[in-house]
Amino acid sequence: MTILKNSANERAQLHKSALHKLRCQCLTLPLAIISTFLLLGCNEDDGSLAVILPTLPPTTDPIQSLAYTYGVxxxxxxxxxxxxxxxxxxxxxxxxxxxxxxxxxxxxxxxxxxxxxxxxxxxxxxxxxxxxxxxxxxxxxxxxxVCRHAQNDLHTTTNIVATPLADQCSVPPIIDANGTLTNAADIECRTSDISVTDFKSLTGKMDAVNTQATSISAYMDATAPWRTDLYSQNGEVLTLxxxxxxxxxxxxxxxxxxxxxxxxxxxxxxxxxxxxxxxxxxxxxxxxxxxxxxxxxxxxxxxxxxxxxxxxxxxxxxxxxxxxxxxxxxxxxxxxxxxxxxxxxxxxxxxxxxxxxxxxxxxxxxxxxxxxxxxxxxxxxxxxxxxxxxxxxxxxxxxxxxxxxxxxxxxxxxxxxxxxxxxxxxxxxxxxxxxxxxxxxxxxxxxxxxxxxx
Structure with a gap:
């Protein structure tokens, strides 16, 4: 049996499939399991791959092996x-x-x-x-x-303002007739504004906004120069x-x-x-x-x-x-x-x-x-x-x-x-x-x- 850790693209595909009740040999997988790992084995009858449901949570033996590193x-x-x-x-x-x-x-x-x-x-x-x-x-x-630093930080830590869910925010972005963002300093989006399904559709980003911005893109593009957006491409958010x-x-x-x-x-x-x-x-x-x-x-x-x-x-x-x-x-x-x-x-x-x-x-x-x-x-x-x-x-x-x-x-x-x-x-x-x-x-x-x- 082989343990496979999914790449970002694979995880995204698995999430999409999970929403459509992904089944393998008539077995439905919970989303929490799909988003973290899959156990793959060989079907003895026809040699095809079969998804085997692991026991969760693994509170004693680790499932994912790690190579510890300090980096530079x-x-x-x-x-x-x-x-x-x-x-x-x-x-x-x-x-x-x-x-x-x-x-x-x-x-x-x-x-x-x-x-x-x-x-x-x-x-x-x-x-x-x-x-x-x-x-x-x-x-x-x-x-x-769900895991968020504050109930009202979705506008600073996720891409919510760039999605249709922005309309559900406690204080949504206001765009005037000229396409200008007019309330950058006041936007507020809360976890309690949306459902867990909505939350899982969001992408996490580095925690920062430009409160002087006049466009959504400029509002979101505010990462401090001593941090980085190099690892912000996936941003998978998690429930507890x-x-x-x-x-x-x-x-x-x-x-x-x-x-x-x-x-x-x-x-x-x-x-x-x-x-x-x-x-x-x-x-x-x-x-x-x-x-x-x-x-x-x-x-x-x-x-x-x-x-x-x-x-x-x-x-x-x-x-x-x-x-x-x-x-x-x-x-x-x-x-x-x-x-x-x-x-x-x-x-x-x-x-x-x-x-x-x-x-x-x-x-x-x-x-x-x-x-x-x-x-x-x-x-x-x-x-x-x-x-x-x-x-x-x-x-x-x-x-x-x-x-x-x-x-x-x-x-x-x-x-x-x-x-x-x-x-x-x-x-x-x-x-x-x-x-x-x-x-x-x-x-x-x-x-x-x-x-x-x-």
């Missing part, structure tokens, strides 16, 4: 580091064989170069050694869960069920993030609790053990719900934190001043949360002379027995100008791309994080493999 980027980053013992140590690992590590969490796949939450990006993240794969979860208007099947076939663990609805809830009778429960039930139905699932949310009430109703899955639940959801009223968040925090770390721990995931800049501070140190926030999290993961490395452009939001307060210590490795080292060795989300997982995998972090 980790070596570029290490070479770009200032001279230091850490640079010497990382250079000494240049001949190591890449391997999978749960310390490397794939943030939306590999969106530094691949459209986020797409098949190709997910597979690329696995090939780079990421052990845990993220799906940001949103819902369609017929109650299906398909994502689970793919991650399991790649022998990866799962970290779904429940995204905040932008519609008024209940939505057509669908409540927040329905949404929270459906996410967990989807993993249960797929047979994925709770130990392999790390449900996330920026909403502490979502974590409360899972603690009360799904304690097994809540054990690994991750409370995501940045200044948007953990700033005290009337304050500006300061990672070194507990009076500016909405909740103390002791309160969060007492609530039953085991793991927090602050943005990386909340965990690292600088002494003002270029030395990176754990922040007060990081030290108090450790003191209160909280496990820590963090997000998201490789999300900024070149770091020669300080790195922007993801490196807030670290400008004196950040002046070249190689400094990413110094940040990773402080997070791993001094803060003691259990894993790092990255838009390019190979960077984290290289460091983790070199340091023996599994």
């Amino acid at each position: 980027r980790p070596f570029y980053l290490v070479n770009d580091m200032d001279e230091s013992p850490l640079k010497d140590e990382l250079l000494a690992c240049k001949g190591q064989l890449p391997s999978k590590t749960d310390f490397s969490l794939a943030h939306r796949g590999a969106p530094l170069q691949f459209p986020e939450h797409t098949y190709d990006g997910y597979v690329a993240s696995a090939q780079m050694g990421a052990g845990i794969l993220e799906c940001d979860v949103a819902f369609t208007n017929d109650g299906e869960l 069920k398909e994502h689970i099947a793919l991650a399991s076939s790649l022998d990866m663990k799962h970290t779904p993030e429940l995204k905040e609805p932008v519609v008024t809830m209940p939505f057509n009778g669908y409540s927040l609790d329905n949404y929270r429960q459906q996410l967990i039930d989807t993993y249960k139905s797929a047979g994925v053990p709770a130990s392999d699932v790390y449900p996330q949310s920026f909403n502490l009430e979502d974590i409360d719900y899972w603690i009360s109703n799904e304690p097994n899955y809540a054990t690994n639940a991750i409370y995501l934190i940045d200044d948007s959801n953990e700033t005290a009223a009337g304050k500006i968040f300061d990672k070194n001043d507990p009076t500016t925090w909405k909740h103390s770390l002791a309160e969060i721990k007492a609530r039953g949360v085991n793991t927090i995931a602050p943005a990386s800049w909340l965990l690292v501070t600088s002494d003002g002379d270029g030395k990176l140190l754990p922040s007060t926030y990081a030290l108090q999290a450790k003191a209160n027995g909280l496990d820590i993961v963090t997000w998201s490395l490789e999300r900024s452009g070149p770091l020669k100008n300080g790195g922007g939001w993801y490196y807030s307060g670290l400008g004196d210590a950040i002046n070249n791309d190689g400094d990413i490795m110094n940040v990773i080292d402080v997070l791993a060795q001094d803060v003691g994080v259990k894993g790092i989300f990255s838009d390019w997982p190979a960077t984290i995998s290289y460091y983790a493999n070199c340091k023996g972090l599994k």
Whole structure:
């Protein structure tokens, strides 16, 4: 029996056939299986090929074999580091064989170069050694869960505005009598505007739009110069069920993030609790053990719900934190001043949360002379027995100008791309994080493999 991984064209053909109830020897294949792989065997009666339905989900033995690779980027980053013992140590690992590590969490796949939450990006993240794969979860208007970073980002992350589905958007594109796009800054397309069938007809693209554009093509053509559209040709989007099947076939663990609805809830009778429960039930139905699932949310009430109703899955639940959801009223968040925090770390721990995931800049501070140190926030999290993961490395452009939001307060210590490795080292060795989300997982995998972090 031979396992065949489909090319983009083959996958597209299979999707089309699946919609017409593709049958082989009277056997109907679910779309999630067709979109990921086929098992082909020989029909003993006539020697023809027969499609054999595999058992899903493969939560123990991987179906797709992978050749792990770092590519060139980790070596570029290490070479770009200032001279230091850490640079010497990382250079000494240049001949190591890449391997999978749960310390490397794939943030939306590999969106530094691949459209986020797409098949190709997910597979690329696995090939780079990421052990845990993220799906940001949103819902369609017929109650299906799909992988999108926000309920209202279809206009920036897919080709919807260039399709007839644009008319169904909450704020559709407006084209005047002269053929000019007149509302580029206001367009909004939500997963809840369309059905799951509509969603599956879309193509993912790099997350960016030109809000000053006067045409649809110019609106969509806005990828940052330090990213690329080289791998944007396929852009296959996935439902949560398909994502689970793919991650399991790649022998990866799962970290779904429940995204905040932008519609008024209940939505057509669908409540927040329905949404929270459906996410967990989807993993249960797929047979994925709770130990392999790390449900996330920026909403502490979502974590409360899972603690009360799904304690097994809540054990690994991750409370995501940045200044948007953990700033005290009337304050500006300061990672070194507990009076500016909405909740103390002791309160969060007492609530039953085991793991927090602050943005990386909340965990690292600088002494003002270029030395990176754990922040007060990081030290108090450790003191209160909280496990820590963090997000998201490789999300900024070149770091020669300080790195922007993801490196807030670290400008004196950040002046070249190689400094990413110094940040990773402080997070791993001094803060003691259990894993790092990255838009390019190979960077984290290289460091983790070199340091023996599994």
